[in-house]
Amino acid sequence: MTVRFEAEWCHHELGPYRDCAATYERYPFDTLPPLDPAGFTGAFDWLGGLSGEPVPDTGAAELAELERAVAGLGLALPADFLAYHRDGRLLRSLDEVAPAGNWTDFSAPLPSPVEPGAYLVRFFRDQQDCVLWYLYLRPGGESFVVHSWLDYEGQFELVAEGEEPDEDLADPAAIRWCAASFEEFAHRYWVESRIFLDFANGDGPTDPRLLAYLAHYAAQQPGS
Template identity: 35%
Template structure:
């Protein structure tokens, strides 16, 4: 789904990249909400098989599946979606069922996979939300957004928690839901890359070969 087709405003929630020379990404705290339109193109071809991710190193620390992954929740989610007539994207199912892929994605803010066991009606647009990633301290939550018939999807982010089986939070602000990626794989690729840039600077890890190109595109 393209940003202009989504029923949400578009922004990218992430960490600052000013130390990498990206003026458009000043450090404004743990997370900042940055211009989606200014994000550079991703440096990989994305076809749903995560070939680009399989080539990366696995990690024991800071991986987003460090708290146990999704092996218990995924069968329940798939059953709930099948009963609701919703088709999960193949790429989403592939990643959520493959620990070897999950352990290749690190989070500098200790985010973890927090897969919901069902969908929630989106308070904006005629679609459905499925939570899959959470900030360790509950600052942000990321959701798969499925259109009403499940034919298209995107990734959105918000400060509010939406959970299957729970009553809607009257304090939630639907206008704060932000479109942040055209597909699940596109979100994961950008999330992986920007976190690897952080670890390369903070822990002096090796910078991925594609990161220099990404940073240069962002600068210009």
């Protein structure tokens, strides 16, 4: 049974171009600026490319442990995910621009509660767990990024202790598809976070890449 998840993006407002009713809002995916998949090769050129710099030993060990755990299930972490987290310069690029203090935080592979054989791997989280981002790994090598308001690691711990979870874990509506690849997720998250911070700290972005992203919204404004 392959589940088709609702496609939504979870982030903040973008100055006068996009509203947000709370800290976060989930935006229908078809309202977002389109991204060219050809630009996501695993090289992260839009972040200056892979540097070859090593990551701290603790980070390398944590990633290696996760990679072994995933391999033990007959699955594999995506190549772009590994490239980013193995590069000392790129690592934490998302943490550094996160407006709400989000940070990189791996979970062990967690069995998908809605799709036998698939697994979730949390890799990024909000500081108050308003939203958590996961790799979604399927047998056969398919992977993509999803987000949820549920900390599945914590929910499974409740169940293991004989307690009731906060919600019905078998409901696929709690999982939202948000990117076809890790690099695509990273790019959109980085761009939107930079835009948010530029408006919060000044008059808005001047970087041509950020302005090009906002052009999608500018074209929809009255009088454009």
